[in-house]
Amino acid sequence: MNIKKILFVLAAVLLVLPSLLVTASTNDGKSTEAATKKDGKVSSKDEVVYATFNANGNTQNIYVVNTLDVSQAGQVADYGNYSNLKNLTDDSELKQSGKKVNVAAPEGKFYYQGNLDNQQLPWNFSISYYLDGKEIAPKELTGKNGHVEVRIKTSANEAGNTAFFENYLLQISLTLDSEVYSKIKTEEGTIANAGKNKQVTFTVMPEKEGEFKVEADVVDFELNGIEITGVPSNMSIDEPDVDEMTGDMKSLTGAIADLNNGVSKLNNNVASFEKGASELKSGSAQYKNGLAGLSGSSSELVNGSNEMKQALKKMSNSIDGEEEIDLSKLGEMTKGLSQISGGLRETAKGLTTLKDNYTKAYSALDQAMNDIPSNDISEEDIEKLYNSGADEKTIKQLVDTYTAARKATGTYNEVKQAFDSVGGTLEGVVTSLQDMADNIDTMAAKVSSSIESLDVSEGIAQLQEGLTALSNNYNTFHSGLLEYTNGVSQLSGSYQDIHNGIGGLADGAEKLEDGVGELHTGTSKLHESTKDLPKQMTKEIDEMMSEYDKSDFEAVSFVSAKNKNVNSVQFVLKTESIKHEEPESKEKPTKKETGFWARLKDLFT
Known part of the structure; x- marks a missing residue:
């Protein structure tokens, strides 16, 4: 590190450290004290559901990042059948009693993560792979050459909360390396440039099941994880001028x-x-x-x-x-x-x-x-x-x-x-x-x-x-x-x-x-x-618009019906990547530093 950079870091530390110390002492003192003595209030809650799948679309892990908008510091409660909890806001302990989570939360945004073991997603996903017209297991496809097809099916999971299937749209994205894939084709989706890669995107409307296929010529097959997002289709659709x-x-x-x-x-x-x-x-x-x-x-x-x-x-x-x-x-x-x-x-x-x-x-x-x-x-x-x-x-x-x-x-x-x-x-x-x-x-x-x-x-x-x-x-x-x-x-x-x-x-x-x-x-x-x-056409348009207009949908919690004032719920899903397995390193990984100084150091390195 040169002299100018050292001086710049020291100046930043001198400028930031006093305010951090004051803020930390103020928050840790006042907020914690207030949070432990009285009941708090939560004005709204957001949930982001993260899930990982294997290459065939079978669920592996699900966890939820909860964001509580605390309007009054104090003891607040949230609900969910979590197997493990992690405080993402501060170092205070989260207490769990059955499906109830007790939090001593300061005023403002409070984040915590909860892992789910037995929760069902609203959708079922099935992903299959074909090489030169024959179905093949994902692991066997690694490094192969030829004509590849990736077929994706989505359907409603009756064991999940059907409100999300009925009111959410899915966006499925595959990122294909242009050095690996060529002659990319699909009938149901769109193909766009993403740097040196091609991005293939499919959309599944609410209350609909999807069946998609993308095909390409491939050399030394690898595939990054398929990304799936689920968001509410709550935008109001303006009725077209049919005069x-x-x-x-x-x-x-x-x-x-x-x-x-x-x-x-x-x-x-x-x-x-x-x-x-x-x-x-x-x-x-x-x-x-x-x-x-x-x-x-x-x-x-x-x-x-x-x-x-x-x-x-x-x-x-x-x-x-x-x-x-x-x-x-x-x-x-x-x-x-x-x-x-x-x-x-x-x-x-x-x-x-x-x-x-x-x-x-x-x-x-x-x-x-x-x-x-x-x-x-x-x-x-x-x-x-x-x-x-x-x-x-x-x-x-x-x-x-x-x-x-x-x-x-x-x-x-x-x-x-x-x-x-x-x-x-x-x-x-x-x-x-x-x-x-x-x-x-x-x-x-x-x-x-x-x-x-x-x-x-x-x-x-x-x-x-x-x-x-x-x-x-x-x-x-x-x-x-x-x-x-x-x-x-x-x-x-x-x-x-x-x-x-x-x-x-x-x-x-x-x-x-x-x-x-x-x-x-x-x-x-x-x-x-x-x-x-003309009347029949207007009626059909009205019915079609009402079918896709979900603007009147009120958000519900994914983890528990007891959670109120839910502002939004989003799903971020991803399959594992199909890549060459790297040999495990015998060297012990160095323990990464954490804390304020480590984060500050990362800003300037």
Whole structure:
């Protein structure tokens, strides 16, 4: 020690020693005297519980450092089932009677330690170690290399005081030397730098059990003791401002309500669409059957017309050859023309009925298709709906129905022009048939009139001329009739595809109605379950906050329920370190000096 340091120590001694002597004599005299003559008062008490574990988490030793805040010097009592006591304040003796500790305490803070043999901690701890995937004893792990896992479990100790388990949080810390550990990983905790070391920390909330794991690559394994602290979770937690969140939830519930209303309208429109499609299918079936019947009778109509053409030709040739003329055949001809005219009119009547039914069904279909909303829903909107937390099955039904509806309207718009032309085509066919019937009626009337006014002796030439003209004109009519029957046959054959398409449309409309009905049921349930979502969310937050807000917890003593005015209780726990065992030294350890002078000397060395 150099001269300056010696002078500094002597100066400090000269400055401190008088006050220490005065204070010591004053305290030892007045306080001890006061403490032995009257009862003292303790305004509050603090307890710090220290415990050591072996490397696997089994308890080895427990002791408590008690701090009594003595507001009035004198005899005070404290309680605890201690196996050994140590005064940490002064040299006065502590007296123990059963679970009662008697102290002659001066005013101020009084510290003493009590060791516990049979006390139970509020928590159970289990610590296990794994090397390269296989469990290994801590002592066998010392000095090993490889991939190490440390697994820690905490649970409630039913034999301990559950008030601490319910209201205290645990913080578990491992300090890992960076020269020994690398590639440190954990999912449940946090990793922070602590000088050249890494500190891994886990937290266990009140009323919760914990299960944690930290893993790393290790060289020459060693581990400092795992530190565990238990402190009251008595901080008051401010309730978060949920106005913005509830506002968003209200927007969501409003959107779901609008969605439900829209699906309800869609359901009604699809029902109308399905009804119109069903009526169209029925009318199309009638139209198809009528075409088939008309096509089937075309051969009879052509054969009759062909016979009529041959008869006219024969009559014309007979008169030209001055053969005997059977005028009764002319009467049969007028009768046949009238029958042809009647058949054409019946056909025209059937097609008129078909046209009316088709027009009605098509009008209903067109109205239903136009009632389907044309809203465009983007992929982004659909993604938001999936992320809203709504039932995914219901959302999928909604999206599928929306897609089917869009496809149906697209298909309908593509074939609408063909549907529009059917009515006009039927109207044209009916008009042509009626014109043909009128022409045949006119032809029959003229033939009948000619027969009645016929003068055989004088009108043979005139009759021959008329029959020749009739025969020639009838050839033109017969050619037109062939074209008509061929057209009817082609229409009957090709309309089957149209009818199949209409049938598919009707079946699809029925399935669409069922799907939209299920969708409406789903959106109704979704709306019902989410309409109070803001209130439900606020309630859940309140319950969560109350679960972790332990600010109303009043401290209780760890060592005895008889101790009152307990201010705080803390737990400081630690496992033994896993290190290479050092050989015991044969030299006797030097006895460390104690007392004021030793403490003063330590300050300057």
